[in-house]
Amino acid sequence: MSGFGPKPWIQQHWDWRAAANFVFGGAGSGLILAAALALPLGPARAVSLPLGLALVALGLTCVWLEIGRPLRALHVLLNARTSWMTREAFAGIALFGVTVAAFFRPGDWMEIALGFFALLFAWCQAMILRASKGIPAWREPKVIPFILATALGEGAALAIVLALAYNMPSPLAYGLFALAVLARAAAWMVYVASVAPKLGGAPQAALVAVTPVLLWIGTFAALALVALAAALPRHFAMLLALGAAAAAIGAGWHAKRTIVTRASLNQGFALPNLPTRGAR
Amino acid sequence: MTRWVMIADLRRCVGCQTCTAACKHTNATPPEVQWRRVLDMEVGEYPEVKRVFVPVGCMHCADPPCMHVCPSTATRQRADGIVTIDYDLCIGCAYCAVACPYQARYKTDKAEFAYGEPMESEKKQFDPKRLGVATKCTFCSDRIDAGLAKGLKPGVDPEASPACVNSCIAQALHFGDIEDKASNVSQLLAENQFFRMHEELGTDPGFYYLWDKK
């Protein structure tokens, strides 16, 4: 964005409905991934799969509410060759199929397939942003690790709550959560350091303002609450885990909403040279 | 091979927006939609301020991000480089609009007219297919195709040229085949210094800005 030009402005094409797809789709695919990685067979896992799917479906419904021609929604499937939106739709369909299959017939291969398609869905979401060449805050490759890490962190938080609710605490879920939110914090710092200075003004301020929320509430407070939850008896643990999940998920959602609706300056216009005037 | 491109001579453009009006008249775009816009840019600080008028719109990129992201294949590219939108396929997701680095795309969800109720001309040209889908400059491909069918030369014969180019009062806008070394646009590019906008993004835009002679 060098040279001369009128200032870029916040894109007006994607609003909260598009942001909601990243918010719910990320959390839902993250929950299915966390369930595949860390929840043993049992009621917690059995609930996590439909809940994950419901979140993914909610996100896709929000997008459906945004498109100009909702009755043609199936045309979204026509360009798997180059469009990450088409690929997201196919990944979503595959995720639905595999999750339903894993619900009724769990098994090692099913867990691998579950994890694979949940990760693929989150990856497609990250790549949808990455391929948006007109929006500097989205096309930044460093957005990818953040979107993936927050999906896993949000999903692991939900997995912990479900495990506790069914009295089957999962040490693996605790570990996964800690790893994911720490990775998310690191990914966020790297992303913001790279993108925010290029944006300037209110969008830069909006991204920078997310950092303390993501670090102090979404990471450190959430980790402290989860550590306490792991050590305390079930009823206290449940409350603490709920608090941790709210903190971790809320911070992740806040960050995604900010990226999509508040930091989304377009490219603007720029002239590398000014026209000569008069005789030279 | 042919690749149609447009040239804007920034030394000549006076910002009158006749091209914008001609485009709206020809293509019947609704209020707030300008497939051919002219930016009025102020550059520098007082007393060293310059004013530049910059025609913009779809650059008909050779490597168009809008087409790559389009999930419905509504956005395509013709062999002559013109990037098109199939209004029957488009789902109106606006992914193309956020992928376009030139703010060239629009989406209008409701029918809107300049004075509320449609005027006769607006009624005549109203196309419900354009509601809820992406739209943008077509390089007046219908005029080009009709002109070519009559043996005319786009960029030279007004009947075969985009409306904005025809209307320009200062001959700041030019249109032609960049693959033809003898064409008007190839000559202009050979004689002048030029740039394309946001070239660093690798879109290979088909819109050239002249800013000085060589």
Ligand code: SF4
């Ligand atoms: S200017 Fe924008 S809409 Fe036109 S071809 Fe390039 S990316 Fe697509």
Ligand code: SF4
């Ligand atoms: S709005 Fe239409 S043309 Fe644009 S990406 Fe979506 S389906 Fe393709």
